[in-house]
Amino acid sequence: MAAATQATPVPAHELVYEPQQLPKLRSNYGAYLDQSSVGWLKETSADTSLEEMRTRFDADGYLFIKGLIPREDVLDVRQRYFEHLQPTGILKPGTSPRDGIFDDTQDPIVHNGVGGSDLPDNVERQRLLESAHTLPVYLAFLEHPDFRAFIRKFMGWDRDVILKRTLLRHNVPNGLSTGCHYDRIFLRAGQEFLTAWVPFGDCTAEGGGLMYLENSSDVGKAMEADFTKRAENFTPEERINGFNQNMAKDGQLSHNVAELDADINTMYGNATGKRRRWLAADFTAGDVVFHNPYMIHGAVKNEDPRGRIRLGTDLRFYPEGGEIDQRWMRDVWRPDDGL
Template sequence: MATEVQPTPTPAHELTYEHGQLPKLRSNYGAHLDPTTVAWMRETPADTPLSEMRRRFEQEGYIFVKHLLPREDVLSVRSAYFTHLSPTGILAPGTSPVEGIFNPLADPVAHHGNGGTDLPSEQDKVERLISAHTHPTYLSFLEHPALRTFVQNFMSWSSDILIKRTLLRHNVPQGFSTGIHYDKIFLRAGEADFLTAWVPIGDCTAEGGGLMYLENSTDVGMAMEEAFASRAKDLSPEERINGFNVNMAKDGQLSHDAVELTSAIEAGVHGGEKRKRRWLVGDYEAGDAVFHNPYMIHGAVKNEDVEGRIRLSTDLRFYEEGSALDERWMRDVWRPGDGL
């Protein structure tokens, strides 16, 4: 008797959410995303050959590397961060710092950690956000050999430079999330291309405030940047490289409404090839990392984690040593009002 041929399963990154299967996802403002416009990111195991990783990165604009870092090393950073912030009342009573469960009685607005203008009003909380960037556990993590060796090998660099102004951000449930943007907006002064690593510090489900990427959006980001540069040609050199100049939104973001932005892109308002694009999301685990190019459009999902977990992550930008990097980002660690 002939063996029945089993159908090939659909790759995970091509599966869209079925209605009701998972909570709908949204950005800061606007409607929830239609489930048919959301799909899983392609997952790439850490032991995948570098040639295949590079092919995926070139084709898709990002690479979602699973289990790149030891889980326990990532969780130690999470524990240290929320121990550092615990005096602010951010954590639910009776929970541990490594869990990072938001205090249900606290006001989300009072515990912003996104940086820029999205800051708590209490100065003590702001100072703790600043000093977290120089916490010994975090600084040690930035030099993690698994991360730094991967970057050098993946990019074929003999040596890398991690810019000093890293971003260590938390996102509380129902708080204000990172808006939608591409990274070149904020690093325009350097001529060289850079590589961004977004590292979730702890587990983060699809609805837990992690990043979402607009599918195949590199061409749109490049078209937007070309248009911004054209409109800025009469500005001073300092203003042209400013991510908050008169041609930009006040916070440098493209939008805080994913549905509205997608509609505008599909209508050809922002340039780039007209086609349907989905928002790609992931179920992130401690130890994962996503790498993306300077023009890939992305932003955070609003944190609606059912367990009340606070999303913690770090944004890291790498250049090849000796390249023309954006020196503004080498002056100091993140500080509010530094213009970047």
């Protein structure tokens, strides 16, 4: 009888849990992605070792941590945000601001959030979107001691600096949200940085959260190198401006993920011929996704069957003493800040 042998164990960073059924993903415009181009983000538990987390981040360009922040701390921000916006008529009558259910009798475009292609025309709605960035509960969250301590440990920094200009964004069902981009487009001045995306509330893969193009850091870097070459005759101000003649009017690579997917796989295919997928997740309050400045990502069209509004924030971190894009330290987000 042959001796029993034990299979070689799979390295921890290659262990992946993926739900069986793939989500249907599309962006602001265009068709759904083909299912061959869709996958799931790799989940990392909050008790994973820092060494393993760093290995995953370096390999994948992102790190999706489940339950990093206490759930109720996140939901408190969600509740206060929608209490703040309630006068706009964004919420379904009789529902709780903590749930954030959209009033589907309203025009979704009227209730675009920050990054929704174009801001609402209504001046009062714009004022509320701006002032939401200074709500005490949100400002306190940005200083969350456990969250900030984790970032310092993960990055090996003694002290960290968060950019003052954060992006607190909601995305109503069937509305418009951010297109596909990589973050370096908007922060070309200064050194590289760490982005954290925090969903304020539960958000299914088809509910307006972020999707990431698999193994796309090299693509983002190639695009940036191409931009740098073509921008040789730009002024310094033009070179760091995300809204330049080589980009869409809002700095995005595209608002049609199906078209962008075809273009990238044609122009930046790899030697194995394996197709890069767009990775999404069923996010829950307390989750955080960290990614590098070159990972290509964008918002999924919100088609949540329960009518939940996606709310999240984009945060950028540097080591204290590092070279920072000072344009993003002038003030909180303003509709006319040119960034």
